[in-house]
Amino acid sequence: MPTIDEVALPARPTPFLIIELAQVRRNMIALRQAFPKAGIYFAVKAAPLDPVLQILDAAGSNFDVASPYEVDQLLALGIAPARMSYGNTIKKPTDIRYVYEKGIRLFASDAVSDLTKLAEYAPQSKIFFRLNTEGVGADWPLSRKFGAGPEEVLELLLHSQHLPLTPYGLSFHVGSQQREISQWDRSIAICKKLFQCATENGIPLRALNLGGGLPTNYVLPTPPVAEYAKAINNSLAFHFNEAIPEILIEPGRYMAGNAGTIVAKVVMIAKRRDDIWVYLDIGKFGGLIETIDESIKYPITVLGKENPEKTIPVILAGPTCDSMDTLYEKYQYHLPENITEGDTVIIRSAGAYTASYCAVNFNGLPPLKTVFI
Known part of the structure:
Protein backbone atom coordinates (compact mmCIF):
# COMPACT_ATOMS: atom_id res chain seq x y z
CA MET A 1 0.00 0.00 0.00
CA PRO A 2 1.49 3.41 -0.92
CA THR A 3 2.20 5.93 1.80
CA ILE A 4 0.63 9.37 1.87
CA ASP A 5 3.92 10.98 0.83
CA GLU A 6 4.26 8.56 -2.10
CA VAL A 7 0.77 9.49 -3.29
CA ALA A 8 1.57 13.18 -2.90
CA LEU A 9 4.84 13.07 -4.84
CA PRO A 10 3.64 12.15 -8.38
CA ALA A 11 2.64 14.89 -10.79
CA ARG A 12 -1.04 14.58 -9.92
CA PRO A 13 -3.06 17.80 -10.36
CA THR A 14 -3.68 19.49 -7.04
CA PRO A 15 -5.54 19.98 -4.80
CA PHE A 16 -6.75 16.52 -3.86
CA LEU A 17 -7.73 14.64 -0.74
CA ILE A 18 -6.18 11.32 0.29
CA ILE A 19 -8.31 9.04 2.47
CA GLU A 20 -6.57 6.20 4.30
CA GLY A 257 -10.69 13.38 10.42
CA ASN A 258 -7.27 11.80 10.92
CA ALA A 259 -7.82 9.50 7.93
CA GLY A 260 -7.57 12.39 5.46
CA THR A 261 -4.73 14.46 4.04
CA ILE A 262 -5.08 17.27 1.53
CA VAL A 263 -2.26 17.82 -0.96
CA ALA A 264 -2.05 21.35 -2.35
CA LYS A 265 0.42 23.66 -4.06
CA VAL A 266 1.77 27.12 -3.32
CA VAL A 267 0.45 29.31 -6.13
CA MET A 268 1.90 32.65 -5.13
CA ILE A 269 3.91 34.31 -2.36
CA ALA A 270 3.57 38.04 -1.81
CA LYS A 271 4.80 40.56 0.73
CA ARG A 272 2.02 42.95 1.75
CA ARG A 273 3.16 45.62 4.15
CA ASP A 274 4.91 43.66 6.88
CA ASP A 275 3.22 40.35 6.17
CA ILE A 276 4.12 37.42 3.96
CA TRP A 277 1.05 36.02 2.23
CA VAL A 278 1.17 32.46 0.92
CA TYR A 279 -1.61 31.64 -1.53
CA LEU A 280 -2.55 27.97 -1.97
CA ASP A 281 -4.58 26.32 -4.72
CA ILE A 282 -7.18 25.34 -2.11
CA GLY A 283 -9.15 27.60 0.18
CA LYS A 284 -12.45 28.01 1.96
CA PHE A 285 -14.49 27.24 -1.12
CA GLY A 286 -12.39 24.23 -2.11
CA GLY A 287 -12.92 22.24 1.06
CA LEU A 288 -11.45 24.27 3.94
CA ILE A 289 -14.65 26.05 4.95
CA GLU A 290 -14.03 25.18 8.61
CA THR A 291 -11.24 27.74 8.67
CA ILE A 292 -14.04 30.30 9.06
CA ASP A 293 -13.13 32.31 12.16
CA GLU A 294 -9.96 30.18 12.11
CA SER A 295 -11.97 27.58 14.04
CA ILE A 296 -10.26 24.43 12.81
CA LYS A 297 -6.48 24.61 12.64
CA TYR A 298 -5.04 21.85 10.48
CA PRO A 299 -1.45 20.63 10.83
CA ILE A 300 0.30 22.04 7.76
CA THR A 301 3.78 21.23 6.45
CA VAL A 302 5.73 21.70 3.22
CA LEU A 303 6.68 18.44 1.52
CA GLY A 304 10.45 17.91 1.62
CA LYS A 305 10.89 20.80 4.05
CA GLU A 306 9.33 19.26 7.16
CA ASN A 307 12.19 20.13 9.53
CA PRO A 308 13.41 23.56 8.45
CA GLU A 309 16.26 25.33 10.24
CA LYS A 310 14.48 28.66 9.92
CA THR A 311 10.77 29.48 9.64
CA ILE A 312 8.78 32.63 8.95
CA PRO A 313 5.27 33.60 10.05
CA VAL A 314 2.87 33.65 7.11
CA ILE A 315 -0.75 34.42 6.32
CA LEU A 316 -2.38 31.58 4.41
CA ALA A 317 -5.05 32.24 1.80
CA GLY A 318 -6.94 30.43 -0.94
CA PRO A 319 -6.95 31.04 -4.69
CA THR A 320 -10.39 32.52 -5.34
CA CYS A 321 -11.25 36.15 -6.00
CA ASP A 322 -13.12 36.58 -2.72
CA SER A 323 -11.50 38.32 0.23
CA MET A 324 -13.25 35.89 2.56
CA ASP A 325 -10.99 33.20 1.15
CA THR A 326 -8.29 33.89 3.74
CA LEU A 327 -7.56 30.84 5.86
CA TYR A 328 -5.33 31.97 8.71
CA GLU A 329 -4.37 35.54 9.50
CA LYS A 330 -4.70 35.96 13.26
CA TYR A 331 -3.19 32.55 13.92
CA GLN A 332 -0.01 32.68 11.88
CA TYR A 333 1.55 29.47 10.73
CA HIS A 334 5.34 29.30 10.67
CA LEU A 335 6.51 27.74 7.41
CA PRO A 336 10.04 27.21 6.05
CA GLU A 337 11.92 30.41 5.26
CA ASN A 338 12.84 28.93 1.88
CA ILE A 339 9.24 28.17 0.88
CA THR A 340 8.77 28.83 -2.83
CA GLU A 341 5.98 28.92 -5.36
CA GLY A 342 5.25 25.44 -6.62
CA ASP A 343 6.03 23.78 -3.30
CA THR A 344 3.72 20.96 -2.25
CA VAL A 345 1.80 21.63 0.96
CA ILE A 346 0.48 18.80 3.12
CA ILE A 347 -2.66 19.52 5.17
CA ARG A 348 -3.28 16.71 7.64
CA SER A 349 -6.32 15.60 9.66
CA ALA A 350 -8.47 16.80 6.76
CA GLY A 351 -10.71 13.78 6.23
CA ALA A 352 -13.87 15.26 7.74
CA TYR A 353 -16.00 18.12 6.40
CA THR A 354 -13.68 18.93 3.50
CA ALA A 355 -14.77 17.05 0.36
CA SER A 356 -18.38 17.32 1.54
CA TYR A 357 -18.10 21.07 2.15
CA CYS A 358 -16.38 22.16 -1.05
CA ALA A 359 -18.27 24.54 -3.31
CA VAL A 360 -19.20 23.47 -6.81
CA ASN A 361 -18.06 25.68 -9.67
CA PHE A 362 -17.21 28.84 -7.68
CA ASN A 363 -14.68 30.60 -9.90
CA GLY A 364 -15.13 27.54 -12.13
CA LEU A 365 -13.21 25.34 -9.71
CA PRO A 366 -14.20 21.65 -9.67
CA PRO A 367 -15.06 19.68 -6.52
CA LEU A 368 -12.17 18.38 -4.44
CA LYS A 369 -10.88 15.13 -5.91
CA THR A 370 -10.40 12.17 -3.57
CA VAL A 371 -7.84 9.37 -3.71
CA PHE A 372 -8.28 6.26 -1.55
CA ILE A 373 -5.38 4.20 -0.21
Whole structure:
Protein backbone atom coordinates (compact mmCIF):
# COMPACT_ATOMS: atom_id res chain seq x y z
CA MET A 1 0.00 0.00 0.00
CA PRO A 2 1.49 3.41 -0.92
CA THR A 3 2.20 5.93 1.80
CA ILE A 4 0.63 9.37 1.87
CA ASP A 5 3.92 10.98 0.83
CA GLU A 6 4.26 8.56 -2.10
CA VAL A 7 0.77 9.49 -3.29
CA ALA A 8 1.57 13.18 -2.90
CA LEU A 9 4.84 13.07 -4.84
CA PRO A 10 3.64 12.15 -8.38
CA ALA A 11 2.64 14.89 -10.79
CA ARG A 12 -1.04 14.58 -9.92
CA PRO A 13 -3.06 17.80 -10.36
CA THR A 14 -3.68 19.49 -7.04
CA PRO A 15 -5.54 19.98 -4.80
CA PHE A 16 -6.75 16.52 -3.86
CA LEU A 17 -7.73 14.64 -0.74
CA ILE A 18 -6.18 11.32 0.29
CA ILE A 19 -8.31 9.04 2.47
CA GLU A 20 -6.57 6.20 4.30
CA LEU A 21 -9.34 3.62 4.62
CA ALA A 22 -7.40 1.49 7.11
CA GLN A 23 -7.36 4.46 9.50
CA VAL A 24 -11.14 4.77 9.25
CA ARG A 25 -11.38 1.10 10.19
CA ARG A 26 -8.97 1.57 13.11
CA ASN A 27 -11.02 4.49 14.39
CA MET A 28 -14.18 2.38 14.26
CA ILE A 29 -12.53 -0.48 16.16
CA ALA A 30 -11.21 1.88 18.85
CA LEU A 31 -14.63 3.48 19.23
CA ARG A 32 -16.36 0.11 19.55
CA GLN A 33 -13.88 -0.87 22.27
CA ALA A 34 -14.48 2.43 24.07
CA PHE A 35 -18.29 2.22 23.83
CA PRO A 36 -19.02 -1.53 23.65
CA LYS A 37 -22.74 -1.18 24.39
CA ALA A 38 -23.54 1.92 22.33
CA GLY A 39 -25.16 2.01 18.93
CA ILE A 40 -22.68 3.76 16.62
CA TYR A 41 -24.26 5.96 13.92
CA PHE A 42 -21.65 7.51 11.63
CA ALA A 43 -22.59 11.08 10.64
CA VAL A 44 -22.61 10.67 6.86
CA LYS A 45 -22.24 14.42 6.28
CA ALA A 46 -18.69 14.30 7.66
CA ALA A 47 -17.39 12.16 4.80
CA PRO A 48 -20.10 11.00 2.38
CA LEU A 49 -17.69 8.93 0.30
CA ASP A 50 -18.75 5.46 -0.85
CA PRO A 51 -15.51 3.65 0.14
CA VAL A 52 -15.67 5.22 3.63
CA LEU A 53 -19.31 4.22 4.04
CA GLN A 54 -18.58 0.69 2.83
CA ILE A 55 -15.68 0.27 5.28
CA LEU A 56 -17.90 1.39 8.15
CA ASP A 57 -20.80 -0.75 6.96
CA ALA A 58 -18.56 -3.81 7.01
CA ALA A 59 -17.33 -2.86 10.49
CA GLY A 60 -20.91 -2.76 11.83
CA SER A 61 -21.63 0.94 11.94
CA ASN A 62 -25.10 2.41 11.60
CA PHE A 63 -25.59 5.79 9.96
CA ASP A 64 -26.89 9.24 10.88
CA VAL A 65 -28.43 10.88 7.82
CA ALA A 66 -29.48 14.47 7.17
CA SER A 67 -31.20 14.40 3.78
CA PRO A 68 -32.99 12.14 1.30
CA TYR A 69 -29.84 12.22 -0.81
CA GLU A 70 -27.79 10.60 1.95
CA VAL A 71 -30.54 8.01 2.41
CA ASP A 72 -30.45 7.18 -1.30
CA GLN A 73 -26.66 6.94 -1.25
CA LEU A 74 -26.76 4.41 1.59
CA LEU A 75 -29.60 2.43 0.02
CA ALA A 76 -27.60 2.20 -3.21
CA LEU A 77 -24.78 0.63 -1.18
CA GLY A 78 -27.16 -2.00 0.16
CA ILE A 79 -27.46 -0.52 3.65
CA ALA A 80 -30.86 -1.15 5.21
CA PRO A 81 -33.03 1.80 6.34
CA ALA A 82 -33.34 0.16 9.78
CA ARG A 83 -29.67 1.10 10.28
CA MET A 84 -30.31 4.79 9.62
CA SER A 85 -31.35 7.60 11.94
CA TYR A 86 -32.61 10.85 10.44
CA GLY A 87 -30.92 13.37 12.74
CA ASN A 88 -31.66 16.61 10.90
CA THR A 89 -34.42 18.48 12.75
CA ILE A 90 -35.11 20.78 9.77
CA LYS A 91 -37.19 18.83 7.29
CA LYS A 92 -39.57 19.50 4.40
CA PRO A 93 -42.82 17.52 4.35
CA THR A 94 -41.84 16.05 0.98
CA ASP A 95 -38.51 14.87 2.42
CA ILE A 96 -40.18 13.27 5.44
CA ARG A 97 -42.65 11.45 3.22
CA TYR A 98 -39.89 10.30 0.86
CA VAL A 99 -37.56 8.83 3.49
CA TYR A 100 -40.49 7.31 5.39
CA GLU A 101 -41.54 5.51 2.22
CA LYS A 102 -37.95 4.30 1.91
CA GLY A 103 -38.20 2.76 5.37
CA ILE A 104 -36.78 5.34 7.80
CA ARG A 105 -38.51 5.09 11.19
CA LEU A 106 -36.16 6.96 13.54
CA PHE A 107 -36.13 10.77 13.56
CA ALA A 108 -34.92 13.68 15.69
CA SER A 109 -37.13 16.69 16.35
CA ASP A 110 -36.98 19.94 18.32
CA ALA A 111 -40.09 21.95 17.36
CA VAL A 112 -43.88 21.59 17.35
CA SER A 113 -43.97 22.33 13.63
CA ASP A 114 -41.61 19.47 12.88
CA LEU A 115 -43.51 17.08 15.16
CA THR A 116 -46.73 17.94 13.35
CA LYS A 117 -45.15 17.12 10.00
CA LEU A 118 -43.69 13.88 11.32
CA ALA A 119 -47.08 12.85 12.67
CA GLU A 120 -48.67 13.40 9.28
CA TYR A 121 -45.98 12.02 6.98
CA ALA A 122 -44.14 9.50 9.20
CA PRO A 123 -46.76 8.09 11.59
CA GLN A 124 -45.70 5.65 14.32
CA SER A 125 -42.05 6.65 13.90
CA LYS A 126 -39.73 6.75 16.90
CA ILE A 127 -38.68 10.26 17.89
CA PHE A 128 -35.63 11.65 19.65
CA PHE A 129 -36.28 15.06 21.20
CA ARG A 130 -33.17 17.21 20.80
CA LEU A 131 -31.93 19.28 23.72
CA ASN A 132 -29.84 22.35 22.99
CA THR A 133 -26.39 22.86 24.52
CA GLU A 134 -24.13 25.84 25.05
CA GLY A 135 -21.30 24.51 22.88
CA VAL A 136 -18.66 25.69 25.38
CA GLY A 137 -15.30 24.06 24.68
CA ALA A 138 -16.06 23.15 21.07
CA ASP A 139 -13.94 24.39 18.18
CA TRP A 140 -17.06 24.25 15.98
CA PRO A 141 -20.09 24.99 18.22
CA LEU A 142 -23.59 23.87 17.26
CA SER A 143 -25.63 25.84 19.77
CA ARG A 144 -28.64 28.13 19.16
CA LYS A 145 -29.70 26.81 15.75
CA PHE A 146 -30.53 23.31 16.96
CA GLY A 147 -32.33 21.90 19.95
CA ALA A 148 -34.90 23.08 22.46
CA GLY A 149 -34.42 24.11 26.08
CA PRO A 150 -35.30 21.66 28.87
CA GLU A 151 -38.74 23.18 29.47
CA GLU A 152 -39.47 23.22 25.75
CA VAL A 153 -38.38 19.59 25.41
CA LEU A 154 -40.80 18.62 28.16
CA GLU A 155 -43.58 20.51 26.37
CA LEU A 156 -42.74 18.66 23.15
CA LEU A 157 -42.83 15.33 24.96
CA LEU A 158 -46.25 16.12 26.42
CA HIS A 159 -47.48 17.32 23.03
CA SER A 160 -46.31 14.10 21.37
CA GLN A 161 -48.70 12.09 23.53
CA HIS A 162 -51.52 13.39 21.37
CA LEU A 163 -49.82 12.46 18.08
CA PRO A 164 -49.38 9.13 16.28
CA LEU A 165 -45.67 9.06 17.18
CA THR A 166 -43.52 7.07 19.61
CA PRO A 167 -41.47 9.23 22.00
CA TYR A 168 -38.28 7.19 22.00
CA GLY A 169 -35.62 9.22 23.72
CA LEU A 170 -33.59 12.40 24.05
CA SER A 171 -30.62 13.61 22.05
CA PHE A 172 -28.06 16.40 22.25
CA HIS A 173 -24.82 17.52 20.61
CA VAL A 174 -22.12 19.16 22.73
CA GLY A 175 -20.47 20.80 19.72
CA SER A 176 -18.06 19.50 17.11
CA GLN A 177 -14.41 18.99 18.10
CA GLN A 178 -15.35 19.23 21.76
CA ARG A 179 -12.30 19.58 24.00
CA GLU A 180 -14.05 19.77 27.37
CA ILE A 181 -15.07 16.26 28.34
CA SER A 182 -17.22 17.64 31.17
CA GLN A 183 -19.72 19.04 28.65
CA TRP A 184 -21.23 15.57 28.20
CA ASP A 185 -21.83 15.31 31.94
CA ARG A 186 -23.79 18.57 32.00
CA SER A 187 -26.12 17.42 29.24
CA ILE A 188 -26.48 13.89 30.63
CA ALA A 189 -27.53 15.36 34.00
CA ILE A 190 -30.24 17.46 32.34
CA CYS A 191 -31.43 14.50 30.31
CA LYS A 192 -31.75 12.37 33.45
CA LYS A 193 -34.11 14.95 34.95
CA LEU A 194 -36.12 15.02 31.74
CA PHE A 195 -36.32 11.21 31.75
CA GLN A 196 -37.81 11.43 35.25
CA CYS A 197 -40.30 14.11 34.22
CA ALA A 198 -41.33 12.08 31.20
CA THR A 199 -41.87 8.96 33.32
CA GLU A 200 -43.98 10.93 35.81
CA ASN A 201 -46.17 12.00 32.89
CA GLY A 202 -46.61 8.50 31.55
CA ILE A 203 -43.97 8.73 28.81
CA PRO A 204 -41.39 5.94 29.18
CA LEU A 205 -38.29 6.97 27.25
CA ARG A 206 -35.92 4.22 26.14
CA ALA A 207 -32.86 5.82 24.57
CA LEU A 208 -30.32 8.61 24.90
CA ASN A 209 -28.45 9.86 21.84
CA LEU A 210 -25.16 11.50 22.88
CA GLY A 211 -24.65 12.96 19.41
CA GLY A 212 -21.21 13.76 18.07
CA GLY A 213 -18.41 15.93 19.37
CA LEU A 214 -15.66 13.34 19.76
CA PRO A 215 -12.55 15.05 18.38
CA THR A 216 -9.67 14.32 16.08
CA ASN A 217 -6.18 15.79 16.38
CA TYR A 218 -5.41 19.11 14.74
CA VAL A 219 -2.69 21.59 15.70
CA LEU A 220 -3.78 21.23 19.31
CA PRO A 221 -3.90 17.54 20.30
CA THR A 222 -6.81 16.05 22.22
CA PRO A 223 -7.05 13.15 24.70
CA PRO A 224 -7.60 9.66 23.26
CA VAL A 225 -11.16 8.49 22.71
CA ALA A 226 -10.82 6.01 25.59
CA GLU A 227 -10.44 8.93 28.00
CA TYR A 228 -13.62 10.54 26.68
CA ALA A 229 -15.43 7.23 26.89
CA LYS A 230 -14.39 6.61 30.49
CA ALA A 231 -15.72 10.00 31.59
CA ILE A 232 -18.94 9.66 29.59
CA ASN A 233 -19.63 6.12 30.80
CA ASN A 234 -18.94 7.20 34.39
CA SER A 235 -21.36 10.08 33.96
CA LEU A 236 -24.07 7.77 32.64
CA ALA A 237 -23.57 5.39 35.56
CA PHE A 238 -23.65 8.25 38.11
CA HIS A 239 -26.83 9.88 36.83
CA PHE A 240 -28.79 6.81 35.69
CA ASN A 241 -27.38 4.25 38.15
CA GLU A 242 -28.50 0.79 37.03
CA ALA A 243 -31.16 2.17 34.66
CA ILE A 244 -28.89 3.40 31.85
CA PRO A 245 -31.00 3.69 28.70
CA GLU A 246 -30.06 2.49 25.25
CA ILE A 247 -27.13 4.68 24.16
CA LEU A 248 -26.44 6.03 20.67
CA ILE A 249 -23.44 8.06 19.50
CA GLU A 250 -22.96 9.88 16.19
CA PRO A 251 -19.25 10.22 15.42
CA GLY A 252 -18.28 12.11 12.30
CA ARG A 253 -15.10 14.12 12.69
CA TYR A 254 -13.57 11.50 15.00
CA MET A 255 -14.15 8.72 12.50
CA ALA A 256 -12.81 10.41 9.36
CA GLY A 257 -10.69 13.38 10.42
CA ASN A 258 -7.27 11.80 10.92
CA ALA A 259 -7.82 9.50 7.93
CA GLY A 260 -7.57 12.39 5.46
CA THR A 261 -4.73 14.46 4.04
CA ILE A 262 -5.08 17.27 1.53
CA VAL A 263 -2.26 17.82 -0.96
CA ALA A 264 -2.05 21.35 -2.35
CA LYS A 265 0.42 23.66 -4.06
CA VAL A 266 1.77 27.12 -3.32
CA VAL A 267 0.45 29.31 -6.13
CA MET A 268 1.90 32.65 -5.13
CA ILE A 269 3.91 34.31 -2.36
CA ALA A 270 3.57 38.04 -1.81
CA LYS A 271 4.80 40.56 0.73
CA ARG A 272 2.02 42.95 1.75
CA ARG A 273 3.16 45.62 4.15
CA ASP A 274 4.91 43.66 6.88
CA ASP A 275 3.22 40.35 6.17
CA ILE A 276 4.12 37.42 3.96
CA TRP A 277 1.05 36.02 2.23
CA VAL A 278 1.17 32.46 0.92
CA TYR A 279 -1.61 31.64 -1.53
CA LEU A 280 -2.55 27.97 -1.97
CA ASP A 281 -4.58 26.32 -4.72
CA ILE A 282 -7.18 25.34 -2.11
CA GLY A 283 -9.15 27.60 0.18
CA LYS A 284 -12.45 28.01 1.96
CA PHE A 285 -14.49 27.24 -1.12
CA GLY A 286 -12.39 24.23 -2.11
CA GLY A 287 -12.92 22.24 1.06
CA LEU A 288 -11.45 24.27 3.94
CA ILE A 289 -14.65 26.05 4.95
CA GLU A 290 -14.03 25.18 8.61
CA THR A 291 -11.24 27.74 8.67
CA ILE A 292 -14.04 30.30 9.06
CA ASP A 293 -13.13 32.31 12.16
CA GLU A 294 -9.96 30.18 12.11
CA SER A 295 -11.97 27.58 14.04
CA ILE A 296 -10.26 24.43 12.81
CA LYS A 297 -6.48 24.61 12.64
CA TYR A 298 -5.04 21.85 10.48
CA PRO A 299 -1.45 20.63 10.83
CA ILE A 300 0.30 22.04 7.76
CA THR A 301 3.78 21.23 6.45
CA VAL A 302 5.73 21.70 3.22
CA LEU A 303 6.68 18.44 1.52
CA GLY A 304 10.45 17.91 1.62
CA LYS A 305 10.89 20.80 4.05
CA GLU A 306 9.33 19.26 7.16
CA ASN A 307 12.19 20.13 9.53
CA PRO A 308 13.41 23.56 8.45
CA GLU A 309 16.26 25.33 10.24
CA LYS A 310 14.48 28.66 9.92
CA THR A 311 10.77 29.48 9.64
CA ILE A 312 8.78 32.63 8.95
CA PRO A 313 5.27 33.60 10.05
CA VAL A 314 2.87 33.65 7.11
CA ILE A 315 -0.75 34.42 6.32
CA LEU A 316 -2.38 31.58 4.41
CA ALA A 317 -5.05 32.24 1.80
CA GLY A 318 -6.94 30.43 -0.94
CA PRO A 319 -6.95 31.04 -4.69
CA THR A 320 -10.39 32.52 -5.34
CA CYS A 321 -11.25 36.15 -6.00
CA ASP A 322 -13.12 36.58 -2.72
CA SER A 323 -11.50 38.32 0.23
CA MET A 324 -13.25 35.89 2.56
CA ASP A 325 -10.99 33.20 1.15
CA THR A 326 -8.29 33.89 3.74
CA LEU A 327 -7.56 30.84 5.86
CA TYR A 328 -5.33 31.97 8.71
CA GLU A 329 -4.37 35.54 9.50
CA LYS A 330 -4.70 35.96 13.26
CA TYR A 331 -3.19 32.55 13.92
CA GLN A 332 -0.01 32.68 11.88
CA TYR A 333 1.55 29.47 10.73
CA HIS A 334 5.34 29.30 10.67
CA LEU A 335 6.51 27.74 7.41
CA PRO A 336 10.04 27.21 6.05
CA GLU A 337 11.92 30.41 5.26
CA ASN A 338 12.84 28.93 1.88
CA ILE A 339 9.24 28.17 0.88
CA THR A 340 8.77 28.83 -2.83
CA GLU A 341 5.98 28.92 -5.36
CA GLY A 342 5.25 25.44 -6.62
CA ASP A 343 6.03 23.78 -3.30
CA THR A 344 3.72 20.96 -2.25
CA VAL A 345 1.80 21.63 0.96
CA ILE A 346 0.48 18.80 3.12
CA ILE A 347 -2.66 19.52 5.17
CA ARG A 348 -3.28 16.71 7.64
CA SER A 349 -6.32 15.60 9.66
CA ALA A 350 -8.47 16.80 6.76
CA GLY A 351 -10.71 13.78 6.23
CA ALA A 352 -13.87 15.26 7.74
CA TYR A 353 -16.00 18.12 6.40
CA THR A 354 -13.68 18.93 3.50
CA ALA A 355 -14.77 17.05 0.36
CA SER A 356 -18.38 17.32 1.54
CA TYR A 357 -18.10 21.07 2.15
CA CYS A 358 -16.38 22.16 -1.05
CA ALA A 359 -18.27 24.54 -3.31
CA VAL A 360 -19.20 23.47 -6.81
CA ASN A 361 -18.06 25.68 -9.67
CA PHE A 362 -17.21 28.84 -7.68
CA ASN A 363 -14.68 30.60 -9.90
CA GLY A 364 -15.13 27.54 -12.13
CA LEU A 365 -13.21 25.34 -9.71
CA PRO A 366 -14.20 21.65 -9.67
CA PRO A 367 -15.06 19.68 -6.52
CA LEU A 368 -12.17 18.38 -4.44
CA LYS A 369 -10.88 15.13 -5.91
CA THR A 370 -10.40 12.17 -3.57
CA VAL A 371 -7.84 9.37 -3.71
CA PHE A 372 -8.28 6.26 -1.55
CA ILE A 373 -5.38 4.20 -0.21
